[in-house]
Amino acid sequence: MMIMTAKVDIKKIIIVLVAVVGVILAMILLFGGKNDAAPTGAAAVSDNDSRVNFLRNAGWEVSTSPVQSGQVRIPEEQTEVYRRYNALQESQGYDLSQYAGKTVMRYVYKINNYPGATEPVYATLLVYKNQVIGGDITDTAAKGTIQGLKKQETTEPTTSTTAPTEATAPTESTAPMGS
Numbered sequence: 001m002m003i004m005t006a007k008v009d010i011k012k013i014i015i016v017l018v019a020v021v022g023v024i025l026a027m028i029l030l031f032g033g034k035n036d037a038a039p040t041g042a043a044a045v046s047d048n049d050s051r052v053n054f055l056r057n058a059g060w061e062v063s064t065s066p067v068q069s070g071q072v073r074i075p076e077e078q079t080e081v082y083r084r085y086n087a088l089q090e091s092q093g094y095d096l097s098q099y100a101g102k103t104v105m106r107y108v109y110k111i112n113n114y115p116g117a118t119e120p121v122y123a124t125l126l127v128y129k130n131q132v133i134g135g136d137i138t139d140t141a142a143k144g145t146i147q148g149l150k151k152q153e154t155t156e157p158t159t160s161t162t163a164p165t166e167a168t169a170p171t172e173s174t175a176p177m178g179s
Contacts, residue, residue: 044130044131045127045131046130051066051107051109058149060113066107066109069105070106071105071106073101073103074099074101074126076100082096085136088147088148089134094133094134099128099133104128104133106124107125108122108124111123119140119141121140122138123135123136123138124136136148136149137149137151
């Protein structure tokens with residue numbers, strides 16, 4: 001039987017462990033990892049005032065409190081309705097597909113300065129980790145339209161898709177818009 005002994009130098013072990021941890025941290029910082037945060041270009045909206053200011057900067061005068069707010073889930077399955085809604089989002093620089101299956105906050109504000117409105121018009125903001133990840137302006141009139149968040153320069157809104165129903169929302173929520 002052979003017995004070996006070794007002198008363990010605690011300082012060397014600590015130095016090796018610190019070096020290994022440093023390499024791991026450097027790799028995490030360099031390569032990132034799965035990033036499920038909103039894109040860096042997304043507007044930060046950590047509270048109600050910042051959401052209202054975001055909509056004002058888009059050209060809208062809105063109620064100071066949301067008429068509705070709640071969590072909604074971005075569907076994982078891409079239906080035709082979802083694809084049309086996401087096309088509207090992509091035209092504004094957003095993309096909901098990267099949030100598939102995630103739960104986000106939905107804030108709905110009443111718009112007070114929509115040109116020629118005969119029925120209520122609402123601004124919807126979709127927010128994930130305090131970042132706007134999408135939204136729309138919905139005219140609830142019979143021949144109303146759904147459009148991007150930025151107010152159009154002309155008095156007639158640009159039609160981006162057909163008049164919305166609750167099924168056109170990019171979520172699995174079934175709550176009526178005005179509740």
